[in-house]
Amino acid sequence: MIRFDDVTKTYDRTARPALDGVDLEVSRGEFVFLVGASGSGKSTFLRLVLKEEDATSGAVQVAGKDLRRLSSWKVPHLRRQIGVVFQDFRLLPGKTVFQNVAFALQVIGRSRGSIAAAVPEVLELVGLEGKGDRLPHELSGGEQQRVAIARAIVNSPAILLADEPTGNLDPTTSLGITRLLERINGRGTTVVMATHDDDIVDSMRKRVVELVDGHVVRDEHQGGYVTGAIPVVPAPDLSVDHGGATAVDVPVDGRPVAEQGGGGR
Amino acid sequence: MLSEIGIGLRRNLAMTISVVLVTFVSLTFVGAGALMQQQVSTMKGDWYDRVQVAIFLCTQDSLSASCSGAATDADKAAIEQALASPPLSQYVSEVEFETSDEAYAQFQQQDAELSASVTPDQLPESFRVGLEDPERFGVISESFQGSPGVEQVVDQREVLEPFFAVLNAATAGSLALAGVMLVAAVLLIGTTIRLAAFNRRRETGIMRLVGASSTFLQLPFLLEGVIAVCLGAGMAGAVLLLAVDRGVTGWLAEQVPAFDYITTTDVWATIPWLFVGGIVLASVASLVSLSRYLKV
Numbered sequence: 001m002i003r004f005d006d007v008t009k010t011y012d013r014t015a016r017p018a019l020d021g022v023d024l025e026v027s028r029g030e031f032v033f034l035v036g037a038s039g040s041g042k043s044t045f046l047r048l049v050l051k052e053e054d055a056t057s058g059a060v061q062v063a064g065k066d067l068r069r070l071s072s073w074k075v076p077h078l079r080r081q082i083g084v085v086f087q088d089f090r091l092l093p094g095k096t097v098f099q100n101v102a103f104a105l106q107v108i109g110r111s112r113g114s115i116a117a118a119v120p121e122v123l124e125l126v127g128l129e130g131k132g133d134r135l136p137h138e139l140s141g142g143e144q145q146r147v148a149i150a151r152a153i154v155n156s157p158a159i160l161l162a163d164e165p166t167g168n169l170d171p172t173t174s175l176g177i178t179r180l181l182e183r184i185n186g187r188g189t190t191v192v193m194a195t196h197d198d199d200i201v202d203s204m205r206k207r208v209v210e211l212v213d214g215h216v217v218r219d220e221h222q223g224g225y226v227t228g229a230i231p232v233v234p235a236p237d238l239s240v241d242h243g244g245a246t247a248v249d250v251p252v253d254g255r256p257v258a259e260q261g262g263g264g265r
Numbered sequence: 266m267l268s269e270i271g272i273g274l275r276r277n278l279a280m281t282i283s284v285v286l287v288t289f290v291s292l293t294f295v296g297a298g299a300l301m302q303q304q305v306s307t308m309k310g311d312w313y314d315r316v317q318v319a320i321f322l323c324t325q326d327s328l329s330a331s332c333s334g335a336a337t338d339a340d341k342a343a344i345e346q347a348l349a350s351p352p353l354s355q356y357v358s359e360v361e362f363e364t365s366d367e368a369y370a371q372f373q374q375q376d377a378e379l380s381a382s383v384t385p386d387q388l389p390e391s392f393r394v395g396l397e398d399p400e401r402f403g404v405i406s407e408s409f410q411g412s413p414g415v416e417q418v419v420d421q422r423e424v425l426e427p428f429f430a431v432l433n434a435a436t437a438g439s440l441a442l443a444g445v446m447l448v449a450a451v452l453l454i455g456t457t458i459r460l461a462a463f464n465r466r467r468e469t470g471i472m473r474l475v476g477a478s479s480t481f482l483q484l485p486f487l488l489e490g491v492i493a494v495c496l497g498a499g500m501a502g503a504v505l506l507l508a509v510d511r512g513v514t515g516w517l518a519e520q521v522p523a524f525d526y527i528t529t530t531d532v533w534a535t536i537p538w539l540f541v542g543g544i545v546l547a548s549v550a551s552l553v554s555l556s557r558y559l560k561v
Contacts, residue, residue, distance in 0.1 A: 080476035107477035
């Protein structure tokens with residue numbers, strides 16, 4: 001479903017590549033955790049899948065299409081097959097829950113009728129039945145994220161990308177959100193979740209891909225946040241709090257990587 | 266989508282108003298320039314065709330050296346003969362003879378008050394000579410100036426030249442102003458769209474992520490620009506209509522009735538072009554700035 005062949009991405013103003021020679025394949029229907037510190041390349045990975053950025057070198061294939069050869073006017077069609085969820089939810093504050101979800105269908109030109117049918121169904125799926133008339137600020141963080149997930153999957157995309165979806169949520173809510181993603185995965189959607197929430201990763205026992213400084217250092221099935229297998233590269237002490245910053249202690253962009261949650265690249 | 270456009274226009278009200286006003290002013294100048302040019306060509310066509318060279322004959326009161334009393338029939342016959350035969354005939358397309366009575370009748374028509382103070386026999390008879398090439402006026406002038414019975418040879422275009430010069434200068438001036446204003450309009454539309462895109466980056470960000478096509482993404486912004494420009498064009502059209510109706514038809518044509526003037530019909534014919542020009546302008550400005558600030 002997603003295939004990276006020796007992909008390197010260097011942003012214009014930086015010398016160090018955000019992704020460096022990444023080879024990775026995610027099959028249809030898989031659930032993958034993408035872990036690593038801030039600045040390790042998780043967000044860049046997601047942006048490349050969405051073709052928000054082009055790889056500096058190497059080939060990115062998504063849903064059978066080589067993104068290098070995908071002309072810009074076909075990019076919207078690619079994105080209709082991919083749902084995205086972010087740490088900061090990105091809901092439209094002036095629109096109700098229903099309108100926020102419907103918006104995703106309106107802007108791709110769906111008919112009123114199909115919108116009216118699809119939105120309540122997906123709201124029920126994410127556990128928000130009866131809350132369609134609420135405004136985002138009237139909802140809890142977890143509920144807001146459910147709205148964002150509903151919006152991401154209302155068009156039944158083949159792939160769901162989640163960029164630190166639990167970064168703003170408490171552990172219990174986070175687990176609920178992850179269970180929801182798992183349920184969506186169970187319906188056949190490929191899910192890639194970038195996170196540094198170790199509890200979640202440990203409890204789910206899914207495939208874990210770990211990035212350090214733009215390299216894939218670990219790719220385990222049924223892995224935990226902290227590797228149980230022999231690491232590809234000798235890792236430093238991994239037992240520090242949250243684990244998020246443990247793999248790297250090199251400052252990125254001048255700030256220490258130990259600060260968590262920024263959702264940087 | 267219409268409601269989105271409305272929201273966008275209102276949210277950006279000050280900028281929208283400035284776009285409307287700048288396009289209004291610039292298109293008014295464009296329209297005024299176009300109408301003045303139309304006026305010039307109407308007059309030129311009218312006057313150049315009608316009369317080009319007038320050979321005024323002596324009247325009994327003439328003081329010119331070549332005159333000794335009114336021109337005789339023999340003088341007239343000689344002039345007519347000269348015009349009809351080579352070498353002059355090749356330059357001449359038509360010759361009309363205007364009698365004093367005809368001249369008086371035309372004078373009366375143009376200015377009844379002034380014509381009351383003269384009698385028909387005070388007005389000179391004349392040959393009105395149409396030329397194949399209006400520029401060859403000199404040939405006729407040289408041939409007849411000073412001939413017996415000829416008081417004066419006048420290229421009537423010369424009478425009109427200063428008038429046309431003023432109109433042409435006014436046209437050039439208003440088009441130059443229009444050009445400056447149009448540059449301002451383009452930049453302003455670009456900036457407005459950039460601001461609007463920035464104001465709505467949350468919406469457009471989501472639209473991009475869920476796979477809205479670039480048309481769907483950019484069209485509201487484009488339409489906002491087009492609507493603002495159309496408002497400006499409509500205002501410009503209204504002002505031009507008013508100016509021509511009150512200023513030209515209602516005033517100038519009464520004060521100086523000798524000429525044909527443009528009417529509101531000409532303005533109505535110009536207005537669609539103001540809209541077309543404005544829309545093209547807005548679209549180009551929008552697309553340029555959208556391609557920079559609203560990529561898919």
